[in-house]
Amino acid sequence: MNPALTSVDTYATDDARWQAVQTRDHNADTHFVYAVRTTGVYCRPSSSARLPKRENVEFFSSAEAAEKAGYRANRRIKGDQTRVSAARSKMVEQACRLIQTSETPPSLAQLAAKAGLSPFHFHRLFKAETGLTPKAYISADRASRLRQELNASGASVTKAIYQAGFNSSSRFYETSDQLLGMPARDYRAGGAGAAIRFAVGQCSLGAILVAQSQRGICAILLGDDPDALVRDLQDQFPKAQLLGGDAHFEQLIAQVVGFIETPALGLNLPLDVRGTAFQQRVWQALQEIPPGDTVSYSELAERIGKPNAVRAVGTACGANCIAVAIPCHRVLRRDGEISGYRWGAERKRELLKRESKN
Numbered sequence: 001m002n003p004a005l006t007s008v009d010t011y012a013t014d015d016a017r018w019q020a021v022q023t024r025d026h027n028a029d030t031h032f033v034y035a036v037r038t039t040g041v042y043c044r045p046s047s048s049a050r051l052p053k054r055e056n057v058e059f060f061s062s063a064e065a066a067e068k069a070g071y072r073a074n075r076r077i078k079g080d081q082t083r084v085s086a087a088r089s090k091m092v093e094q095a096c097r098l099i100q101t102s103e104t105p106p107s108l109a110q111l112a113a114k115a116g117l118s119p120f121h122f123h124r125l126f127k128a129e130t131g132l133t134p135k136a137y138i139s140a141d142r143a144s145r146l147r148q149e150l151n152a153s154g155a156s157v158t159k160a161i162y163q164a165g166f167n168s169s170s171r172f173y174e175t176s177d178q179l180l181g182m183p184a185r186d187y188r189a190g191g192a193g194a195a196i197r198f199a200v201g202q203c204s205l206g207a208i209l210v211a212q213s214q215r216g217i218c219a220i221l222l223g224d225d226p227d228a229l230v231r232d233l234q235d236q237f238p239k240a241q242l243l244g245g246d247a248h249f250e251q252l253i254a255q256v257v258g259f260i261e262t263p264a265l266g267l268n269l270p271l272d273v274r275g276t277a278f279q280q281r282v283w284q285a286l287q288e289i290p291p292g293d294t295v296s297y298s299e300l301a302e303r304i305g306k307p308n309a310v311r312a313v314g315t316a317c318g319a320n321c322i323a324v325a326i327p328c329h330r331v332l333r334r335d336g337e338i339s340g341y342r343w344g345a346e347r348k349r350e351l352l353k354r355e356s357k358n
Contacts, residue, residue, distance in 0.1 A: 010116050017059045020045045030088050030125070031117065032059050035066050041074040042066040049074060061121070089305045091115050092129040095122075096137065096277070105138045129305040130281050140277035198233060199245035200226045203257045205347050209233060210245075210253045216270030220256060220323045222343035236321070260324060263291050263355045267325055275319065278309075282316035289330045291355045296334045318342055324351070 011017050011031040020028035028045035035042035036052040042063065043049050060066040063073065095111050106114075111134055112122035126134050196218065198211035209229035211219040219236070221229045233242065245253065252269075259267040273283060281304045288303075289295060295303070301313045317328040318340065329348045333339045341348035 012118065014059055017045070018054060018057065021057070022051065024048070026087075027116065030091065031121065032061055033063050033066050034059050035069070035071040040071055042071040043074050047074065088125055088129060092126055092305065095126060095134070096130070099134075099138055099141055105142065108134055132277070132281060132284065136280075137277050140275075140280045195241045195243055196233070196237060197243045197245050197249050198230075199249055199253045200229060201253050201257060203260050205260060205343075205350060208253070208257060208260070210256050212249070212252065213272045215272035217322060217325060218272040218274070219321050220325055221321065222323050222347055256324070260351070261354075263351075269325060271322060271325060273322070273326070275316075278306075278312065279316045279319060282313055283320060283326045286317070286320075286326050286328055286330065289327060291327075294330050294332050294336075294352065296336075297331055297339075298334055300331055314340075330355075 011020055011028050017028070017032055017034065019025075020031075021034050024046045026046045031045075033042045033044060034057050037056045037058065038052065042060065060069065060071075067073075095115060098106060098111065098114060108119050108123060111126075112119040115122050117125070123134060126132075126137070130137060132140065196211050196213050198209060198219075200207060200209045202208070205222055206224050207222070207226040207229055209219065209221040209223075209226070209232075210217065211221075211233055219233055221232055223229050223232075230242075255269070256267065259265050273280060275283065282300065285300055285303045297310050297314050297317075298307070300317075301307050301310045304313070306313070317331055320326050320328045320342065323329075323343055329341060329351045331339075338345050338349050338352075
């Protein structure tokens with residue numbers, strides 16, 4: 001049998017887990033913890049603590065599960081958790097690299113088998129590390145590769161389809177609108193044929209432009225000059241059909257303005273988010289920051305499992321073109337000071353001030 005198609009967790013049974021504890025198997029640390037009934041503590045399989053009697057041991061899929069059952073971490077667990085976190089990050093990083101380098105996107109079963117986990121366990125760890133499900137990450141990677149191919153000089157749509165990892169044109173056309181927000185030929189033509197509705201208004205922060213594609217809000221831009229905002233939108237899709245908003249669309253922009261003025265109202269809008277897999281991970285993490293809270297760029301990098309990618313995280317924040325709905329204004333420098341913001345530091349300061357009052 002091809003090992004790439006195996007989906008059996010190496011540590012699925014209690015007997016296999018006990019064997020891992022006896023041999024202090026470091027590879028098992030990302031799979032489970034064991035708890036000792038007589039001491040009330042739980043440990044990683046590779047822990048150097050004295051081996052308990054088998055009849056006093058029970059197993060849990062995670063430290064959280066052990067703690068819910070009333071166990072506490074042993075004194076070595078903190079160092080173990082740091083090492084396990086690094087191991088998990090490395091495992092997910094290898095899975096991401098496999099996705100990015102495979103001609104055909106690997107299945108969940110193949111990714112899980114490569115990591116030595118069950119599909120369920122792998123799916124849970126992958127999402128915890130990246131903020132995306134494996135399926136969403138694969139979709140974002142293919143969309144990024146497809147955009148690169150379509151933007152390449154002289155690249156035909158057919159060639160771009162296969163270079164992006166689609167093994168048939170029919171499979172691609174089933175998902176092209178979802179990946180690109182428009183047909184591939186329209187994207188390659190700079191958005192020709194795509195209909196994007198937009199409206200420009202005023203709020204207490206200055207001019208605001210809201211644009212919507214068929215999939216959802218694709219831009220919320222802030223600035224001083226309304227004409228400059230329209231030119232910014234035109235630069236993103238130079239050949240798209242830009243349509244002025246009707247009365248229904250005016251209600252949408254009023255909803256966005258209302259949220260800017262009173263953040264407590266909340267903002268729940270469908271978004272057309274377009275970016276690389278890494279950017280989407282950053283933007284997803286941004287949306288998980290509650291109003292009134294802030295994080296540093298380094299903390300945000302840690303949240304997506306990339307503690308050394310602080311500069312790349314800052315670049316992803318700067319590339320965000322959906323203000324307030326993707327709240328990059330909630331990210332500060334390590335010392336808590338206001339740093340760069342695509343729409344101006346003063347607007348960032350004012351947004352944070354309003355959110356802190358709610």
